[in-house]
Amino acid sequence: MTTNLQVVTTTAGQQAILDADTAGLKLKITHVAVGDAGYTPLASATALTSEKARVEIAHAEVDPQNHQLALSAAIVDDGEYWIREVGFFAEDGTLVWLWSMSSGALGYKTAPVRFLLGLTLTVTDVPLGAIEIVDQGQPLDLAIEPAIAESATAATALSAAFTDEGRRGLERDAEIRDIKEQLRLIGQETEQYRLLLERQVGERVASTERLAASLALSAASAAESQAEVLRANGQSGIIVTRQYNIRSRGEEPWYRPTTIGYAALNAHDHANLAGVMGLAELGMVVNGWYLRTRHNDYVDNTPAAKGSGYLAVRRQDPVTVPASVTGTPAEQITKMRNLLHKVTDGSIADADAQHFRWDLAYAEVWWEVLPESGGVADSFYSPRHQADDTSAAGLLNTIQMIDTTGAKLRAENNPFVPVAVRSIRGRPQIAVLRYRILTRTVSTLKDHKISDMVAFVDDVPTRMRSEVPADVEGSRYARFALKTPDTWMEKIPGLDGAGASLLEEYFEDSEWKQITGWSAGTTLNAAYYSRRASLSVPDASGRTGFHRGFNDPTLWAALTTQERVSGFERDGRTYRASWAIPLELILRTPLESWNPYGIPEQTTITGAGTEASPYNGYRAASVNWFTPDSLFQGETAGDDADTSAGARFALDADGTTRAVRASGVRVFLPPVSKDGGGTTLIRTRYPVHPVYHEGSPAYIEAMARFAEGA
Known part of the structure; x- marks a missing residue:
């Protein structure tokens, strides 16, 4: 039997894994150690408190899909002790994972007996792909020892011999015949009672099954009814962001932010981490289903x-530097500065513009069958945040505590992920609502200028808040809308992955009817997201075109064949789907890879980033600083959530100290200085999320009256 352990990843272990992953290597885990001290483990630990034995790992299996490691080992020594702490060590002796508890134990180790450890570790805060378990290829045999089995066989034979002898003796006694007759009569009565009991149990089971089916039907109907109400009162979109400290003191209703707190979607900068976009907690309704995220x-x-597998992803390819940006560092800085000015005025040449890329970030939502274990490992990676529990029950318990008390936990890792009865045919199917945020390259600046992609949305309540600047469009409070959303969203694959192709059809009027593209005569690949489609024959109203959902203008849907996704059977087929909404349009710039000083990439960073103690280089995953500071002039308005403001100092390849800026993605680039004075401000992140309440009848009427008054 194996034991499930929720282990703590030590600080030293996490750093070793990150170093190995950055270097393209895998950290080798080779030994397990046990001790007799019980306590609450800390990430700062580097050894067991009271180690008793350390052995090589006998056998290991890795389950990356569920973030689990199954390990086994045999503890053989002369000691006798309770096992209350377990550590897992890398090849170089680094303590990587630690388990202990202040009360209770895994078991008691006695001197003459080997102690067999069978452990399953749940690890969610480091990538298992950067880990290699080095075992001895020796699965532990936990069966009964042969000697014990032989003793049991001998005892059985001896017992049978005594029984046979006793029966032969008793059969000589006439009284036994009377007893047999009585037993026969009792046996007949017992059989009759057994049949009666069996029938009663069968009736009870059938009644219980009918009751369970009724309860499942009621629960599924209640969940769908709630979704129907949400569908009728809004559209798929963001409904709310966390309300952080509001800078103003107004009591008017528009001081309560909906999707705009200290910024649209509460977007912030983590440019010190390559390819990371800061986004706080969000509440969203997609196809009528509500969920609330962790910090994103x-x-x-x-x-x-x-x-490639269920929920498989890959990192986007890096943005490359235009061939026109060459020469000495000073010459490159001048050319890059001029290039950025041309981005804003639209005069950039095509050869340079193709090195500025449009990526669309989107939220993807689906119902996933809840395993019997109740496990819900995080569905997408964040270098800074992961859900604080790996079970649906644990997540709900924390949310209930927070919602009951009004508390706020510092780490902001507490999502609300609903659980509901979905399929009711056969055994009721329990599912959990999942989400993830991904990106997809949709175009370049060569093919589509900024004015082609987005339009500013005048969010009147936000504009009325006193802390919002007059130039809302030039601030983080600005919200935008995609000009041709279907063009970009239809480039996004569903859960079957990039390159998948699925036909969508339904059985009606004694034949299969195919769903086609919105435009006449076009095909529809249902494995990619679409908002609009057409019927192959007119509907009862004489129309062929339709939007996804009953009355939802901002819902994109895609079919999937992934069996982990909750599905519904009809006419011999199982239908599964996921839904998506756009979140941000991101202009990826060559600044993410442009390194004119030649700051070397390091696996381990030393120095404090000051002029007196410069970094020895940069590290994409943590210290991503290599853009020349002289490219910019000053800093844009930021927020407490930002982690990449200002300049640092780093050594170039020649050992010269250079002033540098963080090179990752920002909401706004720092002001780019102009020859002759002044600066250019370039936005690179455009919030383009639909808003739930803008689909409500009340909002529609309010906007109509607002327009009428204007």
């Missing part, structure tokens, strides 16, 4: 190719 700080992952 997401990376530029995009769906992997079809066949």
